[in-house]
Amino acid sequence: MLRQLYESFVFAFTALKTNLLRTTLSLLGVTVGIFLIIAVYTLVDSLERNIKDSFSFLGADVVYIQKWPFVGGPDFPWWEYIKRPQATYQEYELLKENLKNQNGVAIISEIGNRTFKHGSNSIGTVNLTGSTYDYFKLLDTPIGMGRYFSMQEVEGGRPVAIIGHTVATSLFPNEPAIGNEIKHRGYKFKVIGVLEEAGESFLGIESNDEKIIIPFKAFQKLYLTGSKYDGREATIGVSGLEEDADLEQLISEIKGLLRPVRGLRPGEKDNFSINKPEAIADVVSGVFGVVNVAGTIIGLCAILIGGFGIANIMFVTVKERTPLIGIQKSLGARNYFILAQFLFESLLLSLIGGFCGIILVYLLTFVPLGSLEIILTAKNIVIGVIIASLTGILSGLIPAAKAAKLDPVIAIRS
Numbered sequence: 001m002l003r004q005l006y007e008s009f010v011f012a013f014t015a016l017k018t019n020l021l022r023t024t025l026s027l028l029g030v031t032v033g034i035f036l037i038i039a040v041y042t043l044v045d046s047l048e049r050n051i052k053d054s055f056s057f058l059g060a061d062v063v064y065i066q067k068w069p070f071v072g073g074p075d076f077p078w079w080e081y082i083k084r085p086q087a088t089y090q091e092y093e094l095l096k097e098n099l100k101n102q103n104g105v106a107i108i109s110e111i112g113n114r115t116f117k118h119g120s121n122s123i124g125t126v127n128l129t130g131s132t133y134d135y136f137k138l139l140d141t142p143i144g145m146g147r148y149f150s151m152q153e154v155e156g157g158r159p160v161a162i163i164g165h166t167v168a169t170s171l172f173p174n175e176p177a178i179g180n181e182i183k184h185r186g187y188k189f190k191v192i193g194v195l196e197e198a199g200e201s202f203l204g205i206e207s208n209d210e211k212i213i214i215p216f217k218a219f220q221k222l223y224l225t226g227s228k229y230d231g232r233e234a235t236i237g238v239s240g241l242e243e244d245a246d247l248e249q250l251i252s253e254i255k256g257l258l259r260p261v262r263g264l265r266p267g268e269k270d271n272f273s274i275n276k277p278e279a280i281a282d283v284v285s286g287v288f289g290v291v292n293v294a295g296t297i298i299g300l301c302a303i304l305i306g307g308f309g310i311a312n313i314m315f316v317t318v319k320e321r322t323p324l325i326g327i328q329k330s331l332g333a334r335n336y337f338i339l340a341q342f343l344f345e346s347l348l349l350s351l352i353g354g355f356c357g358i359i360l361v362y363l364l365t366f367v368p369l370g371s372l373e374i375i376l377t378a379k380n381i382v383i384g385v386i387i388a389s390l391t392g393i394l395s396g397l398i399p400a401a402k403a404a405k406l407d408p409v410i411a412i413r414s
Helices: 002-018 020-054 089-098 151-156 165-171 216-222 248-261 278-320 322-330 335-364 378-404 408-413
Strands: 062-066 102-118 121-131 143-146 160-163 181-184 187-195 211-215 234-240 273-275
Touching: 020 278, 020 335, 020 378, 062 248, 089 102, 089 234, 089 248, 102 165, 102 216, 121 165, 121 216, 151 211, 151 216, 160 165, 165 187, 187 211, 187 216, 211 216, 234 248, 248 273, 278 322, 278 335, 278 378, 322 335, 322 408, 335 378
Parallel strands: 121 211, 160 187
Antiparallel strands: 062 234, 062 273, 102 121, 102 181, 102 234, 143 187, 160 211, 181 187
């Protein structure tokens, strides 16, 4: 049986090679269909991955305590949230001292588009961040040169700073940044570290290259923070234990500590939001899920046209080879051998078209699209092969069945 199936495959391949022009024309529809489907999947996956990477500054396994939730909507009740108190330094100390399921707690406040100077050089696009000692435990901000803050520098609000790569090259083009001073609003800060170069973010947000980090208490000397109705909003970030992927226990612990401090009675709503980065990831995935469905529908329409083209070619092939089918049957060929012969031909035709479509998508990954990196994943390749295989089998099933049922005597006479 295996020998007969192998012979069917060889016969199908020979037939496709003999009718090269017809083969090429019939596989175009499948090629276009597979290309559209896999191209959409690949572009959507790449966009989703790049967008999620752009939010990697939020950290992994980290929750944020703040007055506003991460995600809103058309019916977002902003009037409820605007009255909430902001996170305070005292609440940060409470959580730092009492939370058990934490790997780091930091209070963070930020303000964008600040101007820093050194001598005659200046940069006006700095994202100034004030934070406490555990900041680097929460967020992916590796030091390239120099060091991080000491506990004494953080607790004392010392005028020290860690600067981004772009800040360093702008303020210190011809001299080392470490040990030099930068100035902002009349205050001088000594540079003790330079962050690793992060490069441009896909969305152009939160680039560490234009960031300056100073101790939180030093930030408070520059900008009012933690006030209920004015000043910069402060956020408390809490990192979960590395072995604890589920943050729900940590969130319950945070609520248990914060609600009594804020005077909330049982049954009252929380007057703070505990945000998880997964919330943004879920929104992104939902949006791109819709795009995936739309791309699949468009691609399947092209696949359907290609499938009809293959089916039409297979009907013509069956008609052309009817006398040969009769001879094969008269020599003892079984129905499944004839069926397999034409099914293999249809499947092979569709797979060739599918692989051509996948190759076109692979070539698409070399097209420069700015900071968007396109990657053809193994998952999408497998999807393309499966769709092409199913298309070939379904398209060739009826013509193959018709060929297998032919009467040998009638077939030879025709």
